[in-house]
Amino acid sequence: MAEAVTYELLHKDAKTGARRGVIHTPHGDIQTPVFMPVGTQAAVKCMRPEQVRDMGAEIILSNTYHLYMRPGHDLIKEAGGLHKYMNWDRAILTDSGGFQVFSLGRLRKITEEGVSFQSHIDGSSHMLSPEKCMEIQQALGSDIMMAFDECAPYPAERDYIVDSMHRTMRWLERCKAAWTNRENQALFGIMQGGVFKDLRRESAEIITDMDLPGYAVGGLSVGEPKDIMLDVMDDCVELLPENKPRYLMGVGTPDYLFEAVERGIDMCDCVEPTRIARHGIATTSHGRINLKNAQYTRDFTPLDDECDCYACRHYSKAYIRHMIKAGEAMGPMLLSEHNLHFLINMMKNMRKAIEEDRFMEYKTEFYEKYGGFD
Amino acid sequence: MAEAVTYELLHKDAKTGARRGVIHTPHGDIQTPVFMPVGTQAAVKCMRPEQVRDMGAEIILSNTYHLYMRPGHDLIKEAGGLHKYMNWDRAILTDSGGFQVFSLGRLRKITEEGVSFQSHIDGSSHMLSPEKCMEIQQALGSDIMMAFDECAPYPAERDYIVDSMHRTMRWLERCKAAWTNRENQALFGIMQGGVFKDLRRESAEIITDMDLPGYAVGGLSVGEPKDIMLDVMDDCVELLPENKPRYLMGVGTPDYLFEAVERGIDMCDCVEPTRIARHGIATTSHGRINLKNAQYTRDFTPLDDECDCYACRHYSKAYIRHMIKAGEAMGPMLLSEHNLHFLINMMKNMRKAIEEDRFMEYKTEFYEKYGGFD
DSSP states (O other): OOOSSEEEEEEEOSSSSOEEEEEEETTEEEEESEEEOBOTTSSOTTOOHHHHHHTTOOEEEEOHHHHHHTTOHHHHHHTTOHHHHHTOOSEEEEOOSHHHHHHTGGGEEEOSSOEEEEOTTTOOEEEEOHHHHHHHHHHHTOSEEEOOOOOOOSSOOHHHHHHHHHHHHHHHHHHHHHOOOTTTOEEEEEEOOTTOHHHHHHHHHHHHHTOOSEEEEOSOSSSOOHHHHHHHHHHHHHTSOTTSOEEETTOOSHHHHHHHHHTTOOEEEOSHHHHHHHTTEEEETTEEEETTSGGGTTOOSOSOTTOOSHHHHHOOHHHHHHHHHTTOTHHHHHHHHHHHHHHHHHHHHHHHHHHTTOHHHHHHHHHHHHTOOO | OOOSSEEEEEEEOSSSSOEEEEEEETTEEEEESEEEOBOTTSSOTTOOHHHHHHTTOOEEEEOHHHHHHTTOHHHHHHTTOHHHHHTOOSEEEEOOSHHHHHTTGGGEEEOSSOEEEEOTTTOOEEEEOHHHHHHHHHHHTOSEEEOOOOOOOSSOOHHHHHHHHHHHHHHHHHHHHHOOOTTTOEEEEEEOOTTOHHHHHHHHHHHHHTOOSEEEEOSOSSSOOHHHHHHHHHHHHHTSOTTSOEEETTOOSHHHHHHHHHTTOOEEEOSHHHHHHHTTEEEETTEEEETTSGGGTTOOSOSOTTOOSHHHHHOOHHHHHHHHHTTOTHHHHHHHHHHHHHHHHHHHHHHHHHHTTOHHHHHHHHHHHHTOOO
């Protein structure tokens, strides 16, 4: 039986771990490395799907936990699947819901079976298990399904991470067993192990032994210092096979994207571009700007003089600031468009740089212009 | 000197007062009768200008009071005028700000000079007078400016309406005197007089004597019963000259639009289509529906089976209901698109019906399908 999702390596950067590839899916090809916009509740916030597509997005991420809670995976299945329901005909990756369920804190309880929790909407009781997680994602019909895992917090005791990682590995076996729609949907395994390199190695061996269509690095960027994160990531990427896509979960600021791609990561996602948009913040080639700052009151230039997105072609900072201050939906609409376009365009530039073996040169140029990260 | 705005009568319906015309403006022609979407704060809420244009809108309304308060007319002038600032290259009508200022209630005080009031944003003190109103609208650069008037409440004593109407007429003289940019902007006079027909007649005589490019019927649809409103409107329209556009202010539900057009009104505006969108309500050819109602949970049909708007072509009621329930911006975005498209398409059908001398037949068909108004 043909795999639903396959990876093709096109070129490796001569000087770094960065690599240029294509992921083939039932809903089209994805040029990698790629940034995936997030459509948590079956919509990329403040954006029409055509706008997301037209800026070059070939895949979006949607959240299993949220869709399970509302409107329900059975309803989406009845609607003809998530693609049709939300009017997005390109690829979709769904997360496992694990991250959200574990984030519920006191409202959830972990057992070998899975996680029991109370809905953040109405307090109703639910259980998410590897089998349930696969049932939901197969009802949604996403192209790439993520295994049910525990994304352990930082800091955490080694003993906790050992237990958690091993349980996640047992859950992955159960996910694989419950994965029936292999012709149309791929299952990606997730490496855990916190910041402990030996545990990462053990986890990597277990997941790669299962020969899945793709692998993710989970449990990073959860609060650990940047240098520790980058050090662990160095190891993680090397532990993953070259012939499968590598996905670093929940990362989406320019600096982390550069660091991840430099090490050989192919896929990233983050809610940040649309979230900061709702707070009046734009990412530009000269760094971040907050449109609420008074200095933009009479600034009639575009958000970014190097950007050709819809917002930059048609509107000034002064106008967008007014929209934000006046509470008009147009403010987040324009900033979401710009912020997503910015990251997608940056990834496009990274791909071109890799093809030309000048990834580090592009990174250096970008950083110099951007001027410092947090 | 050529008038900035002129009216051309194309055809009169054989059986009613309805008429088909064109208003020529510096920013293109407007086919009448027309419904004008409202962009209060320099944006039609939840909509990109291209979307408003693509559904056929040839003119939008923007609010002088709101733009004066924030971001300020001087800023918009500096930005190159309202058209450029908000990325709308078709016609714009600005109201006078009077309606909003009078709505401030205890925060405002009326004198012969004008109205002093406190900003709803920061409580700062301001004075809006006929001269100031013209200064603001000329800075904004709208194609059609409305005279500064008092939109008196209903019910009101006759004595109050007499005084108010006469003051509004004196204010109109001052607006006309302060109207300097006649090559690019038109001034419309506003008839007042409450529900008193003799006062309406007197007001109509005063404003038409001033030979302005267009006239509005103000002070209706402010709470009076529908039969009284329609009775007064009968008279009002007849008092206005045939060679100038006639604008009924603040009206935008299907029934009122039909009644207005039937009597010979050419222009209407209302915030309602986008306001009800934010409350989860859609206007359809079969009446209004509230997407919050549980009956739409698994309704996978479009909002309106006769509509070809973006929302109806791509989304189901079930999806839009989910967006509304989940607090996603996409909900109001899709419903605003649909509701505006619905009214604009209805006006297009009215224009065609007038051309074919079958306005009443179209009205009857529409009402039968729509099924009852409030």
